[in-house]
Amino acid sequence: MLLNEMTWMEIRELLPQNPVVIQPVGSTEQHGPHLPLQTDILSAYEVARAAGERTGCLVAPPLPYVYSETWQTFPGTISFKPQTFMNCVSDIAESLVRGGFRKIFFLNGHNGNLAPLQTMIFQLLERYGREGEVLIGAGSYFMIAQEACAAIGDSFSDGTHANEFETSMVMQMRPDLVHVDRLGDWVYEPEFFLSFREGMTSVHKLPDSSRHIGVFGDPRRASQDKGRRYFEACVARVAEVVENFDPEYFGLGGGS
Template sequence: MRVFLHEMTHPEVSRKAEEGAVVIIPLGSMEQHGVHLPLGTDFLIALEISRRVAEKTRSIVAPVLWVGFSKEHMAFKGTITLESETLTMVLRDVIRSLASHGFRKIIVVNAHGGNDAPVRSSVLDANLNSDADVLYVGPDELSSFLPQRLKHELEKSMDLHAGVLETSIINLVRPDLVRRSQPSKPKVKIGKHVLDVLDLAKDKPALRASILSSVLARFDELSDNGALTLSDPLSHWDASETEEALEEVAGKLAKIVEKWKLTGKAEGLKP
């Protein structure tokens, strides 16, 4: 089954629109991921999850948006960032194009936390001003689908950037891109007050994310090599465990997509 938009012809796309297919837009970034992972880590992850969900739901995967809002990483070489307004507008125009071809259900799968705010604003705009229903699935939503045990392990080690989670996924999908001989353990410079306030918000992931984004303004001030985790980022899960975790995330999301497909603006809140 063909799932990638860039591999289809226009009559094939037209048939998919008539069938009511969902289009998934994977969104990543081009930003530093420590000394052991490539700059394209987030777009590889967004693409992988989108493909798995599309195969389970007969959806289409639009070309990955490889650049996002990554200003917090600009002190490290190779990072490319859009202004948040540019990202909002690019995504808005991509969604409008797809909606104008008759697609009524569009999902944005975003693997980079920094894209969160600009993307939510494009999605709101599209839901208010187009005929399409747009669902946003960001990093917090994605990790909420992880098996409980792994989620707990990541939370305990503050695995935030280029850590065990991302290394495990890249190790599965592009093992050739993990630099295993690199000393990857970062010197993390998170102050005691930040750790204290995070502890108070222990069971509240959304609040923890807000607190973190209020202090994660510049990664070079938080970590010497760009990674942000208290574990050794190279100590990834083995491939079969990562495969299972990815399948669980994609499977749970696919289930939601199948139900969500049946909803519609006109239906509203009718019982």
């Protein structure tokens, strides 16, 4: 069910059932020469919608603006500051809780959101963590389903942006938006800007659109068939998470 297609009275009637609200968050940022800027939010929203249909969870309107600083030199990218993004998701959670919801899951489609989302969870813990009545979670649909996706194709081992996985996903959801003629006309030369290694995080420089086409990975391996299988794997895992969305599922039992 889509939250913004319902009336407030219909929503009020559902509250005694303690429904989960899935809030998709994504990005509006460059995705190479072959994918649209909406790739991350399209994926998060479509996976959320399918999981919502399967489980009866509510799906809130997608949030297309997030933290995308990495791709700022690529025209069209729109980024919030990390604090703006955290304030935004925190306000969404607070509005839903004030409206009577007790279970909120932020379904993320953009890697760069992970750290701000986790920090936001800590801030919400200070506000709602005393009584244990409210459960707020966040996760990336592609990480939640990582094991199943790795069995289908390259997944994220060869890159994490506009790669085989993301390209296949958009081929499945919106094939009209994929420029398949632009998949093979360049040589992939990885440049690393941000690294997570042996417990350390470091940043060297931001990607530059004058030297970089904005792809990490090899989209030439993408296909619509892989996209269909990736999509189904992601929907199945997200549906499982939201269907079992309670403290015990997260190993947080012990409360009443």
